[in-house]
Amino acid sequence: MFNNITKSLVGAAAIAVIGVTAHAADWRGWNIHVEGYPNTVAMDKFAELVSEKTGGEITLQMFHGGTLGSQPDAVEQVRAGALEIGNFNLGPIGPIVAEANVVSLPFVFKDVPHMFRVLDSDGGAAIAEGMAAKGLTPLAWYDAGARSFYNGDKAINTPEDVVGMKVRVMNNDLFTGMIAQLGGNPSPMAFAEVYQALKTGVVDGAENNWPSYESTGHFEVAGYYSLSQHLIIPECICVNTDAFNALSADMQAAVSEAAQESATLQRELWAAREAASREAVEAAGVVVNEIANKTPFQEAMAPVYEAYFETNPGLRPLVELIQTTE
Secondary structure (H helix, E strand, C coil), X not given: CCHHHHHHHHHHHHHHCCCCCCCCEEEEEECCCCCCCHHXXXXXXXXXXXXXXXXXXXXXXXXXXXXXXXXXXXXXXXXXXXXXXXXXXXXXXCCCCXXXXXXXXXXXXXXXXXXHHHHCCHHHHHHHHHHHHCCEEEEEXXXXXXXXXXXXXXXXXXXXXXXXCEEEECCCHHHHHHHHHCCCEEEECCHHHHHHHHHHCCCCEEEECHHHHHHCCHHHCCCEEEEEEEECCCEEEEEEHHHHHCCCHHHHHHHHHHHHHHHHHHHHHHHHHHHHHHHHHHHCCCEEEECCCCHHHHHHCHHHHHHHHHHCHHHHHHHHHHHHCC
């Protein structure tokens, strides 16, 4: 995966560093997730593989659980070179990199496999190029699942089922616009406040992926989970662009290969974690429903997309490329 992007980056960097020899480097990496989480296990594997594949020329010390700062802080640290590596969700990168923000458009991906087909093609290359220009070179893409709606009253099968519903969303105009266009009332709030808000009726529902829905206990107070899969936002292993470009072509290839192997592991672990979370909440009595026809939801997003294109006219071709990728 990601081979075309990696090759182009390696080729460009190789020209830039002709005559420069690689020196041993001690890198530091950021990750927000806790011990045992799929990303944490995979990033530790990445660190192990980097050392192995570079013959010890590059070592990577991972710092998990957000110990080196919040995600927005860590993104800036990697861009500035204070950290070399970060495992980031593309959501917070969107305000910095316009090309990365397209993955936050509701229903832009059909499903998770479609997302990875896009990222492995010209669409992913365009996103990667935009990120690299802002100091964040993506080496591989991680799975972060699909976000779906949940609430305590009823299954959601059509946009009409969202009308009048107070739904917690992340604080992003794209997400608040999504709920508003479905006829609901968007309620941005901190994630830590959602459980109590659901329990007391401050909000009627929320949206997230299976592991988050299960691990937070939200299923205890919102027992209907409807598979809208409206947001499918990947994560990346990102390296500081200057640090990566300073490596020899051989070292770049070794680091990229380590990232790809790490991504394969992460996706396997994520799939297992998703399955376990779904099994746990269903065993607890949660009502899960597939949405047979997502087209009405997608069509309702037209004003959200048009508002987005008004401020980002140059990204319409990229969005259309994503939507037409088979």
